[in-house]
Amino acid sequence: MFQRKxxxxxxxxxxxxxxxxxxxxxxxxxxxRPPIVLVHGLGMSGEYFLPLSEELAATHDVYAxxxxxxxxxxxxxxxxxxxxxxxxVAGLVRTLELDRPVVVGHSMxxxxxxxxxxxxxxxxxxxxxxxxxxxxxxxxxxxxxARLVRDTLREPVRNNVVVFRNxxxxxxxRYLITVRHxxxxxxxxxxxxxxxxxxxxxxxxxxxxxxxxxxxxVDLAPDASLLEIPDAPHALQxxxxxxxxxxxxxxxxxxxxxxxxxxxxxxxx
Numbered sequence: 503m504f505q506r507k508x509x510x511x512x513x514x515x516x517x518x519x520x521x522x523x524x525x526x527x528x529x530x531x532x533x534x535r536p537p538i539v540l541v542h543g544l545g546m547s548g549e550y551f552l553p554l555s556e557e558l559a560a561t562h563d564v565y566a567x568x569x570x571x572x573x574x575x576x577x578x579x580x581x582x583x584x585x586x587x588x589x590x591v592a593g594l595v596r597t598l599e600l601d602r603p604v605v606v607g608h609s610m611x612x613x614x615x616x617x618x619x620x621x622x623x624x625x626x627x628x629x630x631x632x633x634x635x636x637x638x639x640x641x642x643x644x645x646x647x648a649r650l651v652r653d654t655l656r657e658p659v660r661n662n663v664v665v666f667r668n669x670x671x672x673x674x675x676r677y678l679i680t681v682r683h684x685x686x687x688x689x690x691x692x693x694x695x696x697x698x699x700x701x702x703x704x705x706x707x708x709x710x711x712x713x714x715x716x717x718x719x720v721d722l723a724p725d726a727s728l729l730e731i732p733d734a735p736h737a738l739q740x741x742x743x744x745x746x747x748x749x750x751x752x753x754x755x756x757x758x759x760x761x762x763x764x765x766x767x768x769x770x771x
Contacts, residue, residue: 514528515527515528515568516529516531517575518594518597518598519597520590520593520594520597521590521593522578523570523575523576523578523582523590523593524570524575524576525567525568525569525570525575525590525594526547526548526567526568526573526574526575527548527565527566527567527568527594527598528548528551528552528555528565528566528567528568529563529564529565529566530559530562530563530564530565531563532563533563533600533601534563535561535562535563536562536563536601536603536604536627536754536757536758536761537562537563537564537565537600537601537602537603537604538558538562538563538564538565538603538604538605538606538754539565539567539591539594539595539600539603539604539605539606540554540555540564540565540566540567540606540607540608540739541567541569541591541605541606541607541608541611541614541615542566542567542568542569542572542608542609542611543607543608543609543610543611543612543635544609544610544677544680544681544684545572545671545672545677545680546572546608546609546611546664547568547572547573547574547671548566548567548568548573549573549664550608550664550737550739550740551566551606551608551739551740552566552740553739553740553741553743554739554740554743554746554747556743557743557744557746557747558747561751561754562754563600565594565598565600565603567591567594569582569587569590569591569614570582570587570590571672571676572671572672573671574671577676580679581676581679581680581683582680582683583683583687584610584613584614584617584683584684584687585617585621585687587614587617588614588615588617588618588621589618589621591605591614591615591618592618592621592622592625595625595626596625601761602624602625602626602627602761603626603627604626604627604628604629604630604754604757605618605619605626605628605629605630606629606630606632607629607630607631607632607634608632608633608737608738608739609632609633609634609635609710609711609736610635610680610684611632612631612632612633612634612635612689613634613635613636613684613687613689613692615629615630615631616629616631616634616689616692616693616696617687617692619692619696619698619700620692620693620694620695620696623695623696623697623698626698627698627699627757627758627760627761628698628699628700628701628753628754628757629696629698629699629700629701630700630701630702630703630750630753631693631700631701631702631703631719632703632704632738632739632746633703633704633705633708633710633711633736633737633738634689634702634704634711634715634716634719635684635689635710635711636684636685636687636689637710637711637712637715638690638715639712639714639715641685652709656707656709656735656736657735657736657737657741664740689719690718690719690722693719693722693723693726694722694723694724696723696724696725696726697724697725698725699725699726699753699756699757699760700723700725700726700727701726701727701728701729701750701753702716702719702720702723702726702727702728702729703716703728703729703730703731703738703746703749703750704716704728704729704730704731704738705730705731705733705734705735705736705738705742706730706731706732706733706734707733707734707735708734708735708736709735709736710736711736713730716728716730727753729749729750729753731745731746731749
């Protein structure tokens with residue numbers, strides 16, 4: 503199932519071949535627990551999810567991904583589109599034989615999640631979108647850049663260090679090409695086809711995922727609810743991980759219960 507671990511992948515990480523692409527996985531690999539798959543955003547890696555991973559690992563089998571071309575994974579011959587990245591996530595779930603995981607995305611990772619859930623609804627038990635992009639009101643490079651700068655000023659310094667280190671790895675050209683893919687993708691169209699339970703999460707002070715945009719996604723989704731973390735910026739999973747995990751816990755518990763008993767349909771609003 504797994505390729506032999508290579509020295510540059512890092513401790514606690516397995517490299518998994520998914521079709522023609524390699525994905526690095528920071529995982530607990532405890533299949534007796536309900537699985538959660540964490541998908542990072544633009545320019546980032548699974549490193550961005552480590553604080554939340556530690557919180558979720560108390561109750562779940564957690565897998566934080568480095569998608570192809572991110573982190574230390576081999577660079578594909580082209581910058582993958584949102585749908586191509588979604589297909590990689592689905593392929594990884596099948597390769598690891600995960601039993602209907604909850605998939606969690608942050609920022610552009612939410613677009614990847616929405617796309618793969620819409621395309622493969624039976625593969626997953628639920629989904630969580632944290633700080634989803636792209637708000638149609640700012641669907642431009644300048645608009646997104648301005649919001650990113652505003653958020654950077656609201657994030658802790660330690661968070662920005664992680665961001666810039668990962669941005670350097672991906673490089674400016676691949677970053678800009680991926681931004682183009684991100685702006686072309688319509689999250690609102692994908693989420694309409696996400697028939698499984700979902701949770702949309704934003705920080706109260708997040709300039710990238712506005713309150714209006716988050717509410718619109720909830721209204722468009724067949725079965726989703728909204729969670730807002732007070733006085734928090736965009737990167738909830740790294741700077742407000744305990745609060746985020748606690749806020750998601752009722753949703754995850756309901757999805758886990760429904761996985762055990764498909765006839766159970768009640769879950770928190």
